[in-house]
Amino acid sequence: MPITSRILEVAAADPDRSALVGSPSEAESRAGAEGTHSLTYAQLARDSRTLFAAVDALHSAQTAPPTPAPETRDIPITAVSLTSALETSRIIAGLAGFRAVSATIDPRWPLSHQVGVITTTGIGLVISDSGVLAEALAAAGWTGTVITAAELHACEAAVDPVDTAPPTVREPSEPFLMLFSSGTTSNPKAFIKTRQQYRDNVDVSSAHLEPFPGVATLAPGPVSYSLTLYAVIESLATGGSVHVADDFDPFTMGSRITDEAITRIVAVPAVVKALAEAARRTPARFRGLDLVVTGGANLPASIRSALADVLPDTRLISYYGAAEIGFIGDSRDGDGTWISIYDTIGVDIRDESGARLPDGVIGTVWIRAAACSDGYVTGTTDAQLRRPDGWATVGDQGRIENGLLQLAGRAGDIAITGGHKVSLPEVERAFEEIDRGDRRSGQGRLGEVCAIALPDDSLGSIVALVIEPGSASDGGPGNSGMSDKAALLDRARAKLAPQFVPRRFYLLDQLPRTVGGKIRRHETVDLVMSGKAQRL
Structure with missing residues (x-):
């Protein structure tokens, strides 16, 4: 290999x-x-x-x-x-x-x-x-x-x-x-x-993510994505068959799964969401799926629940890894926010000086893994990936409790407000369940959300939540109670510690995204600061 x-x-x-x-x-x-x-x-x-x-x-x-x-x-x-x-x-x-x-x-x-x-x-x-x-x-x-x-x-x-x-x-x-x-x-x-x-990386993934010999794996999406590229490599390295597609077409993927006897899918979270929606329309075509693997650490609970509702016999593993370092751990149960670290991987949480932090405290995630690259290519960055002792970081933030890892985002995903460290992805997770709609309360469907930090003279920064309206047929913020700031605050206060509760709420017709579907947090800040979002 x-x-x-x-x-x-x-x-x-x-x-x-x-x-x-x-x-x-x-x-x-x-x-x-x-x-x-x-x-x-x-x-x-x-x-x-x-x-x-x-x-x-x-x-x-x-x-x-x-x-x-x-x-x-x-x-x-x-x-x-x-x-x-x-x-x-x-x-x-x-x-x-x-x-x-x-x-x-x-x-x-x-x-x-x-x-x-x-x-x-x-x-x-x-x-x-x-x-x-x-x-x-x-x-x-x-x-x-x-x-x-x-x-x-x-x-x-x-x-x-x-x-x-x-x-x-x-x-x-x-x-x-x-x-x-x-x-x-x-x-x-x-x-x-x-x-x-890469051999070391295959050793880890084959032990935990089941790319077994003869298994037919569907890996839709550009092979320039590290997740898709690795699915190709690991399938061939273990004697499997890898089925690729330029993108995820929900109208044809169901028939491919049936016709090509595909039992395993490796895809980004946006594709898993589309998969659940496609399976809801024609569930029989997707019943042969045994396992869905996604690279979305902190996979939104709404996606996990949607897949479980329509394909209850299909297992879902959301792994945490970095292309530079390799596979680190995965989550399979609950809300998917707590990651079990693989037994061959070392993980430390450290502060800016490199000192190890106690359990429960957010800091920089440092990894020790045999699959880690030696460093970045000369001329493309001044950033250091790996220290001489073998420990490496890509700047992810997180905490460890009871041996499990919870990610808090990258350094830019942490807001310092009034001296408190606030994980912006954690703020977003508090609103995920509303994405599925709360018809009994009349709140309707909340669209995608992005938590951001805005400058503030007294606190350094404040937390704000930017909302992308849901579709009209689902009762988005523009036509439901979820456009009510009081309802949003009630939700936040019920789910979050006081310092995590957003102080402002905005509506934005469309959140900026990468070509892979990830929301661009920094660009969202720019749109809000330039007055292009509606404040509630």
């Missing part, structure tokens, strides 16, 4: 087992790939030979190739920036058995972010169908190569298989993937995962 040894093993023992499966519509977009929307293990192993030969030739043909970041140990970097989840997965998996460092770049990132990471990290080959990106890279003086997916297929077809070498299991310390911690709201921070670090 991470995946090459298992790919070769399954290709020999069970060559027709499905490795990668895209949506049926993928066949129309894969010109030059025989119109297929799936690859068996045998096909994946065979095709990787011509894929790497074509990629290697493209790198070698450059007269002044970009210099790869020193963390790659001079291995050329190939980046994939395509909307096709199947094509991206095929390339990443195919290059895994060779001397190559691969990266996925979300084509929906701001153009400046895409150009920035490519030029800064020394990526030499970009597989992209975007002419705009190619022009921007040329204007930036980048000396690498941009090639479309169709052009890559043509290069592969021109390779004589006799002239290729087979994939092999690589050395543990060899760089494997270049990943990015961001790209939507700030400049992306790049980091490298070695093959051993």
